[in-house]
Amino acid sequence: MYNGARLIRVFDVPEYSGRTPVNMSHPPRRSGVKVKPLPVELDGLACERDERELFASLSLRLEPGEVLQVAGPNGSGKTSLLRIMAGLLPPSAGDMRYGGNSVYHGAGREDWRRQRLYIGHAPAIKGALTAEENLAWLCALSSPVGTEQIWQALEQVGLRGFEDVPCHNLSAGQKRRVALARLYLEQHPVWILDEPFTAIDKAGVTALENHIMAHAQQGGMVIMTTHHGLDHLPGVRCLDLGQAN
Amino acid sequence: MRRIIWLLFCREWRLAWRRPGDLLNPLVFFALVVSLFPLAVGPEPSMLRAMAPGVIWVAALLATLLSLDGLFRSDYEDGSLEQWVLSPHPLELMVLVKVLHHWMVSGLAMVLLAPLFGMMLALPASVLPVLVLTLLLGTPILSLLGAVGAALTVGLKSGGVLLALLILPLYIPVLILGTGAMDAALQGMPVIGFMLWLGCLAVLAITLAPFAIAAGLRIGVSE
Numbered sequence: 001m002y003n004g005a006r007l008i009r010v011f012d013v014p015e016y017s018g019r020t021p022v023n024m025s026h027p028p029r030r031s032g033v034k035v036k037p038l039p040v041e042l043d044g045l046a047c048e049r050d051e052r053e054l055f056a057s058l059s060l061r062l063e064p065g066e067v068l069q070v071a072g073p074n075g076s077g078k079t080s081l082l083r084i085m086a087g088l089l090p091p092s093a094g095d096m097r098y099g100g101n102s103v104y105h106g107a108g109r110e111d112w113r114r115q116r117l118y119i120g121h122a123p124a125i126k127g128a129l130t131a132e133e134n135l136a137w138l139c140a141l142s143s144p145v146g147t148e149q150i151w152q153a154l155e156q157v158g159l160r161g162f163e164d165v166p167c168h169n170l171s172a173g174q175k176r177r178v179a180l181a182r183l184y185l186e187q188h189p190v191w192i193l194d195e196p197f198t199a200i201d202k203a204g205v206t207a208l209e210n211h212i213m214a215h216a217q218q219g220g221m222v223i224m225t226t227h228h229g230l231d232h233l234p235g236v237r238c239l240d241l242g243q244a245n
Numbered sequence: 246m247r248r249i250i251w252l253l254f255c256r257e258w259r260l261a262w263r264r265p266g267d268l269l270n271p272l273v274f275f276a277l278v279v280s281l282f283p284l285a286v287g288p289e290p291s292m293l294r295a296m297a298p299g300v301i302w303v304a305a306l307l308a309t310l311l312s313l314d315g316l317f318r319s320d321y322e323d324g325s326l327e328q329w330v331l332s333p334h335p336l337e338l339m340v341l342v343k344v345l346h347h348w349m350v351s352g353l354a355m356v357l358l359a360p361l362f363g364m365m366l367a368l369p370a371s372v373l374p375v376l377v378l379t380l381l382l383g384t385p386i387l388s389l390l391g392a393v394g395a396a397l398t399v400g401l402k403s404g405g406v407l408l409a410l411l412i413l414p415l416y417i418p419v420l421i422l423g424t425g426a427m428d429a430a431l432q433g434m435p436v437i438g439f440m441l442w443l444g445c446l447a448v449l450a451i452t453l454a455p456f457a458i459a460a461g462l463r464i465g466v467s468e
Contacts, residue, residue, distance in 0.1 A: 088327055089467045113333050122324025128263040129256070140252045141332035166263070 037064045037115060037189035037221045038099030040085075045094035047080045054080055055241055058094070062237075064189070067212060067222045069230050072241030078225040079121065079194055081241065085223060086118035086192050114142070117188035121195060123179030127168030131159060131178045134167060138182060145185050153184035158204065173199040183211060191215065193224040209233060249334050250342050257346040271312040271351045272358070278304040279362045290367035297366035298376075298427030305355050305380060306387060306416055312351045313391040314408055316343070317399045321465060326399075330466050337455040340462065344392045344454075352384030368431075375430040379423045382443040389454035390415045396461030400468050419446060 039061060046056040054077030062068055070078045083089040085096065087103065098115075101108030125134050132150050139145045154163055157177040167175055176199050183191065191212075197205050205228065212222050213233060230236045261268050282300050283293055320326045329339055359380050360373045368376065394412040398404030426439030 083467075086331060088330060110333075113331070116331075118327070118331055120324050120327055122322065122327070124324040124328045126260065126319075126323060126325065128260050133256070133259065137252060137256050138328060140249060141328055141334065144248060144252075 035115060035187070035189050036219050038111070039063050040190070040221065041097040041100075042085075043095045043097065045081075045084065045096060046092050047077050047084060047089075048092040049077075049080060056093070060239065062221060062223070064219045064221055065216050067216045067230075067233070067236045068224070069236055069238045070223065070225045070241065071227075071238055072243075076241040078241060082118070082192050082194050082223065082225060083120070086116060086120075087112065088118070112190075115188055116190040116192055117142075117182065117186055118192045119179055119182065119194065119196065121198075123176060125167050125175050125178050128166060130164050130166055131170070131181075132163045134178060135181055135185065139185050142186060142188070149185060150181075153181040154178070156184050157181045157207075171199075173201060173204070176200055177204065180208065183208075183215075189219070190221045191223070193222065195225055195227075197226050197228045246334070246338075250338065253339055253342045254346060257343060261346070261350055267312075267315065268350050271308040272354050274311055275304050275308040275355050276358070276362070278307070280365065283365065293367040294369075294431065297363065297368050298424040298431070300366065301359060301362060301376065301380075302383075302420055302423045302427075305352075305359075305384060306420060308355065309351055309384065309387040309391055310409055310412065310416075312347070313388075313395045313412075314398075314405045316347055316392055316395040317462065317465075318395075321399045326462060326466055330463055336459040336462065340392065340396070340458045341451075341455040344388050344458070347392070348385050348388040352380075352388055356380045356384060372427065372430045375426060375436055378440065379426045379443060382440065382447050383419050383423045386419050386443070386446050386450045387416060389450040389458075390419075393454055393457045393461060396458045396465060399462060399465040419443070422446070 041062075042058055042060040045058040047054045054075075058081070060068075070081055072078050080089060084091045090104065096103045097106075098108035098112045101111070103109055103112045124138060129137070131154055132147065135150045135153065136145070136147070139150075151160075151163055154160065157180055159174060159177055159181070162170065162174065167178060170178065176196075180196060180200075196208060200208065209230070212224070216222055216235070230238075279300060282296065286292060286296070317326065320329070329336060332339075356377055359376050363373050363376050364370075391408075391412050394408045395404075397411065398408050401407065422439050422443050426436045426443070429436050429439065
């Protein structure tokens with residue numbers, strides 16, 4: 001059900017602002033998972049902010065092909081957990097292992113660094129740069145991609161014709177779409193997404209859900225927070241930080 | 246590795262080019278301070294000549310400080326810095342490129358303008374090369390040390406005053422050496438000693454500051 005034809009149909013934009021079209025001689029590239037991820041294990045992870053315990057002794061094992069939704073009320077530590085998993089924030093206790101090796105002080109560090117993609121609350125989009133320039137730089141931070149691939153990715157998130165528009169002229173939802181176009185460009189097998197559906201319209205949410213499920217079916221791993229219900233998607237695991245405490 | 250340095254450089258140029266106001270601020274400040282002094286103290290050439298080293302150096306120092314507050318702020322606020330920290334490329338190298346770019350649009354521009362202001366302040370032509378050389382060695386130190394402070398205060402809402410308090414003591418040796426070299430040149434004494442000291446500090450700053458800046462940014466991002 002999550003095949004390529006469906007994906008393209010969902011993302012197709014009917015009207016078009018009259019700019020030179022992308023060379024579509026070969027079909028759009030979908031993010032194939034080249035490298036299979038290794039299992040991720042959280043072992044007694046804890047997080048403290050301002051001397052307040054957000055969560056403690058959190059243990060979990062994630063296998064390749066799994067989608068984990070981190071849920072919970074505001075302030076329950078969802079973003080902190082994602083930042084800890086991405087490696088931006090040190091945990092106050094516990095460890096995280098990638099393929100059996102510690103991500104914080106072990107051999108798992110380099111693998112994890114190359115294989116996880118983190119898109120946070122602040123989507124790292126520069127208003128003064130165009131969508132294309134933003135994506136070219138963000139992808140170059142891991143591995144450079146060509147202009148044509150960027151145009152195809154932008155088309156897939158419904159931003160055909162906006163490639164050369166400075167991002168401060170885009171709406172909040174469009175900016176978020178530019179950031180999410182990285183999911184169509186980069187080859188990371190593990191995605192860590194903080195509220196990816198914020199400001200995205202209904203059709204965009206459906207398309208993104210399909211893309212996430214397609215990624216998981218190809219063996220990728222997705223860890224995301226959202227207040228948006230994912231119950232209609234098969235096989236999504238849910239970690240409720242509100243209940244865990 | 247070379248590719249990422251080149252791409253980062255292009256990105257910084259594009260960003261600077263599209264907000265020319267930010268680019269010109271420190272230069273305009275530098276020009277204003279230096280050109281207001283003759284108006285305030287009178288056009289007596291001997292007095293201007295005696296004050297010139299101090300005025301030019303203090304103006305350059307404050308102009309650098311003024312431009313530093315926003316060095317990492319916008320990248321921090323829009324999440325770009327998180328992506329830099331998470332990238333497999335060394336953060337130290339990326340911040341070095343960023344500071345180098347900052348120096349080119351502030352420090353280097355001041356170095357190029359300095360002979361003009363030197364002449365305005367009645368400096369003899371024989372001293373102008375010394376002025377240019379001291380600034381060429383000194384302004385990179387100002388940018389690099391200032392970037393350490395900017396990295397440490399990146400998470401603060403108004404880090405401007407704190408940044409000045411943190412960084413000004415570190416600027417004092419550079420200020421003393423820079424103006425000392427100019428005074429020596431004005432009295433016809435050798436300046437090579439001052440130049441070597443400035444060169445030493447510049448090498449030290451280029452070698453060590455990127456590590457301190459990167460460490461500061463990592464702390465800032467993890468808050």
